[in-house]
Amino acid sequence: MPTERVTEHVSRRLALHAWSATAVVAVGGLLFVLIAPGVGDMWAALARAQAARDGVTLGYWFSWYSGAHPPGGYSVIVPWLSALLGAHLVVALAALAIPWAVALTVTQVRRPIVAVWVATISALLTLGAGRTTFLVGAVIAIGALDAAIRDRRWLASFLVVLSGLASPVAVAFVLVGLGAGFLGKRLSIVPILAGLAFLGVSSWLWGSSGPEGYGWARALISLALLAVFLFANPARPVKVAIVIATFAIVVFSAVPNAMGSNLARLVFAVLPVAVAATARRSNRFTALAVVPALVWSAYFTAHDLADSRASASSVTVYQPLADALKRQPGIETSRVEVVADGTHTSAFVLAKDFWLARGYETQADRSLSDAFVDREASISPEHLNGWLRDSSVRYVALNKHPVKRTGEWRTANAQPEGWREVWSNRDWRLFAVSGTKPLIGDGATLRGKSASRLVLNVQPGRDVVVRVRWSSYLHSRIVEEKGPGDASGHPDETPRVILEPSGDGWTMLRLEGSSVARDVELFGRP
Structure with missing residues (x-):
């Protein structure tokens, strides 16, 4: 089959297969x-969509990690899209677009x-794992690569940026492909x-929430799969991409960074497509080169789906806990820590009603302690x-049936000194922690709080x-309060609020x- 130009017959066959794949x-x-x-x-994805509906902007989210990590670093556009359409539908539609996006590019x-x-196959496995932002970003990145191949460099540049607004991981991966094409003297440097x-x-805008681990065991498997790809003898740009990926894996395994194990998706979800598309060996060698990576991807998806069937992943399990938390004294002026148990259900279920000490960001958890993950x-x-x-955490919830007994879970299960069990059922133990520092310091009282705002009644001239x-x-x-006098009810006053960092990273407020x-x-603004 000539590589310069696909015949009309093959184009019809390709369209038939693209429609068949889309149906699957x-x-x-x-x-x-x-x-x-x-x-x-x-x-x-569900938690971030809910946050977007609740008015959380790109810059600040009170309910997760004490507001430490701007939501824009995760994705700029996908939470809003998920809030509009629903996260499940968004990821399904993104997967649906993959076959034709690839067909038009190859x-x-x-x-x-x-x-x-x-x-x-790769799209279905990624869909099964629920990787919403990555799939949305991947569809746009494929369009960017196609535009670059057709030498539409400005369109490619726009789509590269758009893919990054959907997923930072996706834009990093498309840069690998574009870089390989540029080094092979086939693509423009402009989109890069x-x-x-x-x-x-x-x-610069969002920073990093912390390092993402890339253990040597996973790194060695990734390197082995990259070597296996070469059995198919793919085209030179793909070989260059394999070399770039090899170098990146070695560096990212040795040096802590925000990408970390996310780089494995390049190996098991992206490069198999490029290798299969350009392989110059027989179908048997091509299958031998590509199938191991797909099997590895299937293992991760099967693991995620198995965890999703555990009781700890059920929304209904959380309702008794939520009811118990609402009855606890001081809950409005406290944070809640749900001990890491291998699931992330609490990040969505409880964040609607409570401020969580954490949420669901592996990098952010590792910046606190590996015990929240491993x-x-x-x-x-x-x-x-x-x-x-x-962190003003007054209540700690411990799941009795964890999917994974993390380091934090083992410590919490031993009931550290100063913890008092205040409620339990067949699924949960709820502890009150003594000695917690107040969420609001002297000089102010709480009027209201949500995922996107905090309202305080502040005494003048006090550092709170x-x-x-x-x-x-x-x-x-x-x-502003309507009352006698001017619109504010305080005709002779022009108050201002000063916000500045405290010495230990919290916020100092003065009226x-x-x-x-x-x-x-207090509110967030990007």
């Missing part, structure tokens, strides 16, 4: 939407039909520069208590410590220019 993904997507499995990544490769079906500029601006890691009772008390993380995205304003207490709203 449609069935898988429909099942995913109807069954709605509680896989970990879906809880994150019309001039040796095995376009094989590429479409490999991409279809656009992507690098986006990554630079994104890092079985092997440990955390001392003193360290755990110190973090809980400093508010235990939400300081951020340049955190803003304040006086809540100046007023002789009476005023209601002050």
Whole structure:
């Protein structure tokens, strides 16, 4: 089959296979939407969609990690899209677009039909794992690569940036493909520069929530799969991409970074498609080269789906806990820690009504302690208590039937000193922690709080410590009260609120220019 130009007959065959593959993904997507499995990544997508509906912007989210990590670093556009359409439908539609996106991009490769079906399998496995932002970003990234191949560099640049607005992981992966094409003297450097500029601006705006682990065991498997790809003798740009990926895996395994194990998706979800599309060996060698990566991907998806069937992943299990928490004294002025148990259901279910000490970000958890993620890691009772008390966590919920007994779970299960069990049922133990520092310091009282705002009644001239993380995205304003006199009810006063970081990373608030207490709203703004 000539590689320069696909014949009309092959184009018709390719279209037939693309439609067939789309039908297969449609069935898988429909099942995913109807069954709605509680896989970990879906809880994150659902939680962020709920936050967007609740008014959380790109800059600040009070309910997760004390407001420490701007939501924009996860995705700029997908939470809003998920809030509009529903996260399950968004990921299903993104998967549905994959076969045709690939078909339109691979019309001039040796095995376009094989590429479409490999991409279809990869899309279904990614769908099953609920990787919403990645799939949305991947569809856009494929369009960027297609535009670059057709030398439509400005369109490609726009799509590269758009893919980054959907998923930082997706834009990193498309840059690998574009970089390989540029080194092979086939693609323009313009989309690459656009992507690098986006990554630079994104890092400046949102920073990093912490390192993502990439253990040597997973890294060695990734490197072995990259070597196996070469058995198919893919085209030179794909070989260059394999070399780039090999170098990146070695570096990312040795040096802590935010990408970490996310790079494995390049190996088991993206490169198999490129290898299958351009392989110059027989079908048997191509299958031997690609199938191991797909099997590895299937293992991760099967693991996620198995975890989603556990009782700890059920929304209904959380209702008695939520009811018990609402009855606890001081819950409005406290955070809740749901001990890491291998699921992330609480990130969605409880964040609607309570401020969580954590949420669902592996990088953010690792920045606190590996014990929030790993079985092997440990955390001392003193360290755990110190973090809980400093973060205004008054209540800790422990799942009796965890999917994974993390280091934090083992420590909490031993009931550290200063913990008192206040409620339990067949699924949960709820502890009250003594010595917790107040969420609102002296000089202010709580008027209201949600995922997107905090309202305090503040005494004038007092330095008030508010235990939400300081951020340049955190803003304040006086809540106007209608009353006698002018519109504010305080005709002779022009108060202002000063926000600044405290010495230990929290927020210091001061009301100046007023002789009476005023209601002050804290909110996030990108």
